Amino acid sequence: MLDKNGIAKRIAKEVKDGYYVNLGIGIPTLVANFVRDDISVEFQSENGVLGMGPFPFEGEEDADVINAGKQTITTLPGASFFDSAMSFGMIRGKHVDLTILGAMEVAENGDIANWKIPGKMVKGMGGAMDLVASAENIIVAMMHTNKAGISKLLTKCTLPLTGVGCVKKIVTNLAVMEVTGEGFKLLERAPGVSVETIIRATEGKLIVEGEIPEMDL
């Protein structure tokens, strides 16, 4: 079974040379730490920066340079700043190659919910609705089940949706799955996790065909 860093490490393998990548808040942010350093990748943050670098050294923080999680960041050579309308022009106009975001629920048809629990919690959608409606390559990073042990991979989402039929791939602490239209197709198992464990933790339809390899981390 993987921890949050393990999930990020596995997703980092999906990041290819020449990609512009948008990382959501939480586990997705960790992906940047595991991307190979022999490929060229630029990270976009929807608050208006392309070419994000690591956190600043102590004492060098600049309140005017933050990421979408409101964390202080640095920029790398080749970086640029822009306004929010242009930032979402990049996203809506499909100039960003890969979007990685978290979710509360994903349905087997690719629906995603991640912004609201009616009557209990409202975080707001932020840029998530714009991202999922336009991005062609969306990977969800999340735990397979919630804190109560209930599956987050469902036949149908129960929470208010963020987007419809948009998720392509899901990486959890237990598995890598592809959204196929017929259900979640199991591609890989996390180290030491059996197919039976994944089947039990998945409420939606899980397609298991042949031998399922263990993730190569």
Add this chain to the structure above:
Amino acid sequence: MIKKTVPNVESALKGVADGMTFMLGGFGLCGIPENAIAELVKLGINDITCISNNAGVDDFGLGLLLQKHQIKKMISSYVGENDEFERQMLSGELEVELTPQGTLAEKCRAAQAGFPAFYTPAGYGTEVAEGKETREFDGKMHVLEPAFKADFSFVKAWKGDEAGNLIFKGTARNFNPCMCGAAKITVAEVEELLPAGSLDPNEIHIPGIFVQRIFKGYDYEKRIEQRTVRKK
């Protein structure tokens, strides 16, 4: 040269009144018009509608106006970690229109650029699209979103000149340029206010035509929400 300078925040906010709609720049606490917000708190005007990506934190930014219940309605994309915002929203004290971030930015820009409305795929099939006109383009569904209408825009820039030209710094740019000229009156507060001719026209982000009043702000706190660093 048409001069846009006003001496202070008091004169910059002349004309604000109960029940008005304001646009406020900033992302989290980054690039917020700190002086204008403080003055709105001081003036004690009520029943205002605020268009702003976030509502500050509990004790800073728009959170200060929320604390005093001066805001009737918030139009935002993210509540995030502002507990008072979430509490007022869930209890029904505060009217909230949550809007996807890109749609929020474009509704400002549309108002600035004279578009009455635009189609976007964001929010299609979700509760955000309920009751709105939808239309298919190239096999994909889109939602019709109207431009915002507001009385005042309050923006914060790094440098400005007497003609109202603005230059922003880093990610403090965010929604600020999109809100310039998007309301009846745009008020810009700047860290450095320079004589006309001091800024290179090639480097202006927002031309002064979109700004009605400009003043030199003071005492910027520039609070950091998440101070993240690495060791040397």
